Amino acid sequence: MVQQSRRIGAFDVSILHDGVFEAPLDVLIHADGEVARNEAVARWGKPKVSIIVNCFALKGADAITLVDAGTGPSWGKAMGHAPAAMEAAGIAPEDVARVLITHLHGDHALGLFDGDKPFFPNAEIIVPEADFGFYGDEANRARTPEKKQGAFAIAATLKKHYAGRIRSVPAGEAQAGITLIPLPGHSFGHSGYLIEGDGESLLLWGDALHLSDLQASDPAVGFVYDFDAATAVASRRGILERAAHENWLVSGGHVEGFRRVVRKGAGYELQPA
Numbered sequence: 001m002v003q004q005s006r007r008i009g010a011f012d013v014s015i016l017h018d019g020v021f022e023a024p025l026d027v028l029i030h031a032d033g034e035v036a037r038n039e040a041v042a043r044w045g046k047p048k049v050s051i052i053v054n055c056f057a058l059k060g061a062d063a064i065t066l067v068d069a070g071t072g073p074s075w076g077k078a079m080g081h082a083p084a085a086m087e088a089a090g091i092a093p094e095d096v097a098r099v100l101i102t103h104l105h106g107d108h109a110l111g112l113f114d115g116d117k118p119f120f121p122n123a124e125i126i127v128p129e130a131d132f133g134f135y136g137d138e139a140n141r142a143r144t145p146e147k148k149q150g151a152f153a154i155a156a157t158l159k160k161h162y163a164g165r166i167r168s169v170p171a172g173e174a175q176a177g178i179t180l181i182p183l184p185g186h187s188f189g190h191s192g193y194l195i196e197g198d199g200e201s202l203l204l205w206g207d208a209l210h211l212s213d214l215q216a217s218d219p220a221v222g223f224v225y226d227f228d229a230a231t232a233v234a235s236r237r238g239i240l241e242r243a244a245h246e247n248w249l250v251s252g253g254h255v256e257g258f259r260r261v262v263r264k265g266a267g268y269e270l271q272p273a
């Protein structure tokens with residue numbers, strides 16, 4: 001199902017819905033500790049965490065670009081629907097010229113793989129240099145808590161299936177009209193991509209936020225999956241403020257639709273755009 005499309009610069013940007021990921025509340029953490037965490041969760045009032053998962057298709061004049069690739073078939077029936085959403089949008093895997101990856105976590109990168117082959121036979125894969133460098137080097141495994149080591153296997157599989165077709169890019173222009181913005185913390189080199197148009201720009205911020213309402217109102221709420229929670233909080237606060245200041249459209253791996261960031265109280269609110 002394609003939820004929404006917007007014209008931004010040279011691209012028609014469509015949200016490809018991959019599914020919904022559910023988890024118990026104990027995946028939530030808070031930079032100010034347990035009491036602040038419990039207060040934030042109580043204020044929020046939800047019984048569990050339900051995280052929608054998206055990736056994005058950018059149709060340009062002569063090529064299809066994806067931002068992230070969904071979970072693929074490996075996360076169960078509630079997820080892995082991005083390929084059907086792509087098909088509904090008239091995009092075949094062989095049509096995809098490049099995939100920009102925000103970070104090497106399963107819900108963003110496992111959709112690159114189809115068993116032991118690449119799902120996108122013709123695509124170049126663009127990965128943030130910091131993420132690919134870190135998780136592509138087994139020597140860094142010892143620096144990484146065991147629960148957060150999944151990205152090493154993804155980097156290794158990526159190297160195997162897309163050999164010669166991987167471009168790891170630093171901050172700055174990743175391709176014409178698209179700029180990589182580092183947002184470290186959730187993973188070592190987690191990044192967003194800013195698509196710049198004439199009137200309107202759209203930031204696809206990956207996992208800067210997993211829960212739009214809770215983490216916008218209190219950016220100090222994080223996730224046990226964060227590689228470095230304090231750095232993730234700083235990145236989240238910084239990008240929320242920048243997006244509000246620049247009046248960017250935003251969306252992300254776990255944001256419903258296109259939004260705008262508005263300052264509200266001590267935090268922010270993501271308003272439907």
Ligand SMILES: [Zn+2]
Nearest residue numbers: 105107207253
């Ligand atoms: Zn994610």
